[in-house]
Amino acid sequence: MDNRITINNILKLSELDSLNTSLIFNTDISELSVIWNIGNEMYVHIDNVCYEISKNSIFFLNTSHSIENIKVSSAKMLRFSKTLLCSYSKDNEMDLNNLFGLFEKEVKIISMTAEQLIYLENSWNFLHNEISLQDRLQNDIVSLLLKRIINLCAQAAGLTGNKKELFEIVSSFNYLVENHFCEHHDVAFYASKLNKSPKMLSTIFSTAIGCPPKDFIHERIMVDARNQILYTDKSIKEISYDLGYDDLQTFSRFFKSKEGIAPLHYREKVKMSVARQI
Numbered sequence: 001m002d003n004r005i006t007i008n009n010i011l012k013l014s015e016l017d018s019l020n021t022s023l024i025f026n027t028d029i030s031e032l033s034v035i036w037n038i039g040n041e042m043y044v045h046i047d048n049v050c051y052e053i054s055k056n057s058i059f060f061l062n063t064s065h066s067i068e069n070i071k072v073s074s075a076k077m078l079r080f081s082k083t084l085l086c087s088y089s090k091d092n093e094m095d096l097n098n099l100f101g102l103f104e105k106e107v108k109i110i111s112m113t114a115e116q117l118i119y120l121e122n123s124w125n126f127l128h129n130e131i132s133l134q135d136r137l138q139n140d141i142v143s144l145l146l147k148r149i150i151n152l153c154a155q156a157a158g159l160t161g162n163k164k165e166l167f168e169i170v171s172s173f174n175y176l177v178e179n180h181f182c183e184h185h186d187v188a189f190y191a192s193k194l195n196k197s198p199k200m201l202s203t204i205f206s207t208a209i210g211c212p213p214k215d216f217i218h219e220r221i222m223v224d225a226r227n228q229i230l231y232t233d234k235s236i237k238e239i240s241y242d243l244g245y246d247d248l249q250t251f252s253r254f255f256k257s258k259e260g261i262a263p264l265h266y267r268e269k270v271k272m273s274v275a276r277q278i
Contacts, residue, residue, distance in 0.1 A: 010081035010223060012088075012140065013128050017273045018063050021070050024077065029250060031079050033061040034153065036120070039074030046107055057111050058153060062103040063066070076124065080146065102153055106208055110157045124247035166208040169194060173213060181220040182244045187213050222258050229267045236263045 014023050016035070023046065024035070042053040045068040046061070053059055094245055102108055112120060126127070127145040176190050184190070190213065191201040205213045228239045240251035240263075255263045 011131060011146065012077075012079045013124075013131065014077045014079070016072050016075040016077055017072075018073060021072060024070055025067060031063065031081055034078040034102075035059055035061065036076045036078075036124075037072070037074075038076060039072065042073070042075060043069075043071040045069040049107075051107060051109065053182060054111070056117055058111055058156075059107060059109040060102045060153075061107070062210055065217075078124070078127075078146075078149065081219065082237055100212065102150065104159060108157060110153060112152075112156045116152060116156055120149065120152055123152070142235070166204050169196070169201075169204050170208050173205075174216065177216055177220055181217060182223075182242065185217055185221065185244060187217070190217075209237075218254075220260060222255070225255060225263065226259075229263055236267075239263070 013022075016023060018038075025031070035053075035055045037055055037057050037059075044051045044053060044059070046065050048068070051059070055179065101172055123145055125141065127149070130141050130145060173190055176193055180189070187198045187201060191198045196200065196204070201213050205211060225239060225243060228234055228242065229236070232239075234242070236252070237248050240248050243251065245251035245254070252262050259266055261269065270277070
């Protein structure tokens with residue numbers, strides 16, 4: 001089965017200003033955000049705490065953060081699915097430990113040197129150009145540019161410390177999920193592979209990145225489900241079988257619990273929406 005993920009579905013670049021702050025609130029359960037303030041001081045209320053973000057500072061949000069309010073003049077936002085972390089785990093160039101360190105439960109704010117900012121701006125612009133292209137190499141190039149940006153941020157953040165071991169466990173978990181998400185949907189399977197109890201693994205995830213491990217499994221299944229529903233002619237029953245569900249009703253209930261709509265209705269709704277735009 002082809003598990004290739006469509007970049008446009010899981011990575012977005014946006015420009016934020018005082019008129020479109022709603023973009024920061026419109027997030028999916030699977031998304032992580034990198035926000036780069038390029039204007040005057042930005043004020044963001046997250047989990048009942050007000051953060052003042054100075055010009056050219058960058059902060060990182062995961063789905064456990066509750067954003068109550070934002071005041072911004074000009075900023076750039078990179079938003080991508082956690083599923084990309086699973087995809088990149090196959091590549092040894094990527095230091096997943098540092099990456100998870102950026103998106104931990106505590107809001108992390110970093111500043112960069114002038115040289116790092118130039119590199120960041122170039123990489124950001126290249127990424128913006130690449131995601132508008134449609135070719136066979138797009139995923140690989142976009143992946144490379146995203147890794148450059150994340151690794152640059154990790155370098156600027158100087159990520160070290162006693163959470164390294166926790167991030168390593170989270171990284172190993174994602175290796176396993178990427179290889180087994182179609183066959184194993186339960187946290188217990190992955191916990192046993194890591195020689196941890198499910199409860200201990202959940203505690204590690206909560207401490208390191210602020211979300212439960214089952215979210216990663218469900219997100220990976222949902223990304224593949226959406227792509228197969230929208231971009232293949234397979235029946236919903238075939239797709240459910242591909243994703244490890246012997247019972248179509250079980251898959252349909254799972255999909256509806258995440259998407260708010262049954263898989264067949266999801267396919268019809270999206271196709272109708274596309275047709276109206278033509």
